[in-house]
Amino acid sequence: MPPDKAGIIPRLYPSTGSPVNPTPALNTLRPSACPGLLRIVQALDGGICRVKLAGGAISAAQANAVADAAQAYAGGVIEATNRANLQIRGIGAEQDALIAMLLAVGLGPSHAAGDDVRNLMLSPSAGIDPQMLFDTRPLAGQILAILENHPRFHELSAKFAVQLDGFEALAMLEHHHDLWLSAFEQAGETLLAFGLAGCPGQDAPLAAVRLDQGHALVVAVLEAFLDLATPEQTRMRHLAVDKLLSRLNVPLLPADGFKRPASSAPGHLGSYPQHQQDLFYVAAVAPLGRLNPAMLKGAAQLASEHGDATLRFTPWQGLLLPNLTQPDVVIEQLTQLGFLCAADQPLAHMIACTGSSGCGKGLADTKTDALQLAALQPGHAVHLSGCPRSCAAAHTAPVTLLAVSPGHYDLYFRDAAHPGFGRLHARTLSIEATGALLRARPRSNTDD
Known part of the structure; x- marks a missing residue:
């Protein structure tokens, strides 16, 4: 998604409304051991701030702000997580200044209580993958908006997670999610198969819905979960599936013919053609998931000079630069920055x-x-x-x-x-x- 004039990616996609208030009140935070943007959790090396990214996407301007915050208020250690988010480690006493810097560029939630539940994983190549059956980003925007803005969903565990898969060639299919949705074709129509407490790469779906029912399904599943779960039952695996399915008021279809094979060439390293003609994406990993501010700023500069000024982080603890015309140049410069772009590198x-x-x-x-x-x-x-x-x-x-x-x-x-x-x-x-x-x-x- 292209950045706005200020270089900030709106956190809601165009079909779901305007960017929301970037300065939520902090007094609605609940106790949790999981770090967030607004909740700094202490570790041996200092505080940890987790920046949740919508679909893993971040603008070059936002990436520069993360790098500046890590440099100014922490130990300069930035981590790419296995859920396509970012973490800043080693935060000292000026944590409020760090939070304010990130909120100012639109990296925070619309409501403080919504920060924990922004757990929606997409393919890093959503909207640009030649194999995709549909562009998942508009639906993802709707799902993220309801997670952030529906007060009842703020009761979900900070670990409760949803995956939306558009059948892209580049997709992490082995991470378990509380709810997963995966596109497939049946009789010439693209449907969304779904499952609970599992992943599309390993588990059979429970049923399917039409694409225009995807948002309603997510809402219905989450409402049913909260209706049934006791305070101790924080994840979907704690509930009986049949009991939950019987409460869904969404038209369910059989998922006959669903099979989500893993790609033989995952595409999280190197250069690949996009769905858009004559454009490419380049994917790399950060060594052991860690970046320093110079690496992140360098990648942001490459995205601005050679792409559309956006970056996408990946579940392989790396990043992807989309919409490139000179991928070989970008690979060379990412390598010089310290990223790993080739599969023959053991690290x-x-x-x-x-x-x-x-x-x-x-x-x-x-x-x-x-x-x-x-x-x-x-x-x-x-x-x-x-x-x-x-x-x-x-x-x-x-x-x-x-x-x-x-x-x-x-x-x-x-x-x-x-x-x-x-x-x-x-x-x-x-x-x-x-x-x-x-x-x-x-x-x-x-x-x-």
Whole structure:
């Protein structure tokens, strides 16, 4: 979506109204351990501010403001999250000034109580993907507007999440959501299949609706959930599906023929043609999900000079620059900034949480250990987690290292027959031993 004259992307799409008041009252915030833009949560390395982005999109002007805020009021550490949002770490005493700077460029919610529930994931290539069945962004704007502005939906858990999938080639299909909607074709008509407490890449849908009923379905599901859930039942997986479905007042259709295959070329690294003729997007990842202000400002400058002055963050802890005519030039300059743009770079397939350097629950310095492991050329996509909470990965990685002590990990391989991280293969491995074991193991066709 193009920015307005001030370089700010309106948070509501054109079909849903005008941008909303960027200065919500803070006295409506509820207690929560999850950071938001208005709620700074403390960690070992300082405060954490999470900036939720509509569909992962941010204007170049807004990206510059995030970089300036991180530089001026924090430790200069910016993180791309696995839900296509941004985090600023290491915030000091001037957190109010940081919040004010981000609110001033339109990165806040319309109501303070709505900040927690702006959890809607789209494909990073929404509206530009050659494979898409429809442009999800207008419907996403309607869903985000009702989440932010309907007071009852502010009761939802800060972790309650919705996914809207337009059948794009570039889509994260393994992150579980409380409600997912996925486009497919049936008898020449594009419908939305939907499911609860799962994901379109792994689970069968419950039913389908017509596209013009997508917004009504989301509202009906959320209302039914809140009607049925006790205070302890905060996620969709806590409820009986049949009981919820019986309360929906939306015409449901069979989802016959639905199949959402994962792309063999995910498209989150490199250059790809868009749906629009002669235009391209470039996708890259930030090493271990971290950017510094210079990297973010540099990417914003590239978006302004070569694209439409917008950036999109991705669930692979990276970014996408759309609407480019010279993608090779952009890839070269992103690489010079420190982004990873090629699949043959081992670090491009590493995920690591904050680890013991910034989190009190971390049992190992996962970021440092990941750099060491990448240098050993393991040949697999690896997730290093400092504790069982798995904050860095919302899906099960092909290989997971679960920290047990500084520099030592239990090793798991993804296995559908085993829940959680998968099948335990070895205990208390050093990074050197892990690298040797993985190099000797053939790469699986289930690797990312």
